[in-house]
Amino acid sequence: MSAAAQRSSATRSTAIARRCGPPTATAPSRVTPIGQQTCLAHLDRAARFADENSEDDAPFRLRLWFDRVFALARDITTIAASTLRARRRALERDLDLILAAPTDCQLTRDLLARVGRARDQLLTFCDFPGEVEPTNNVSERGLRPSVIQRKVTNGYRARWAADFEAGVRTAVDTARLAGAGPFQTILEIVTH
Numbered sequence: 001m002s003a004a005a006q007r008s009s010a011t012r013s014t015a016i017a018r019r020c021g022p023p024t025a026t027a028p029s030r031v032t033p034i035g036q037q038t039c040l041a042h043l044d045r046a047a048r049f050a051d052e053n054s055e056d057d058a059p060f061r062l063r064l065w066f067d068r069v070f071a072l073a074r075d076i077t078t079i080a081a082s083t084l085r086a087r088r089r090a091l092e093r094d095l096d097l098i099l100a101a102p103t104d105c106q107l108t109r110d111l112l113a114r115v116g117r118a119r120d121q122l123l124t125f126c127d128f129p130g131e132v133e134p135t136n137n138v139s140e141r142g143l144r145p146s147v148i149q150r151k152v153t154n155g156y157r158a159r160w161a162a163d164f165e166a167g168v169r170t171a172v173d174t175a176r177l178a179g180a181g182p183f184q185t186i187l188e189i190v191t192h
Contacts, residue, residue, distance in 0.1 A: 038121040040069060041135040046111055056108040058101045062115065065094055069123070069134065077130040088126045095119070142173050 044066040050059035072087050079087075099116050103109055115122070125132040146169055156162040168186065175185035 035124045035127065036121050037124040037132050037134065038118040039134075039136040040066060040073075040122065041137060043115060043118065043122075044070075046114065050107050050111045054105045054107050056103045056105040058098055058103055058108050059111060061098050061101070062111070065091065065098060068094075073125060073134040076126070084126060084129065088123055091123065095122070145169075 044063070047059050047062040047066060050056075051063050068087075069091060072084075072091070076084065095115075099112055099119070101112075103112065125134045146165070149165075150156075156165075171189055172182045172185050176182070
């Protein structure tokens with residue numbers, strides 16, 4: 001891709017990202033550096049696996065912690081801002097205690113290290129109540145049509161075709177999150 005085409009593509013992506021608001025677990029933006037939400041469903045699944053296969057109590061405590069986080073995410077649009085801040089502080093305090101727990105189990109150490117590395121990205125959804133999902137399930141569902149299309153057609157013969165479809169799908173899906181239709185989005189991209 002030429003330098004001019006890359007700049008044009010970046011300009012279009014920037015315009016769409018600015019129009020669509022804060023980054024989410026479903027559509028992270030490179031435009032606004034306000035944080036990223038780590039998918040809690042993946043970490044919760046790892047905690048459940050460790051709980052089933054470890055004698056340590058840290059994975060069990062982490063599972064309970066994730067249950068409380070998902071309950072907060074479920075109620076986030078209906079609770080008061082002061083309640084949200086208090087529950088977030090309690091979750092952060094409890095996570096600090098869980099991560100500081102000593103363990104002899106390698107599986108638990110790996111899990112705690114993984115959670116610790118994502119520490120600053122676990123509760124980003126609290127900063128944007130109702131706008132950011134705590135998981136990337138919506139994003140994975142958005143990828144499904146592309147995966148099915150790739151499997152049915154056995155891929156693309158030309159790299160530009162794959163890049164073009166990825167660009168169109170990204171722009172349309174991101175704009176859809178903001179309530180724009182696919183036709184208007186494609187028309188805006190082509191005319192700008």
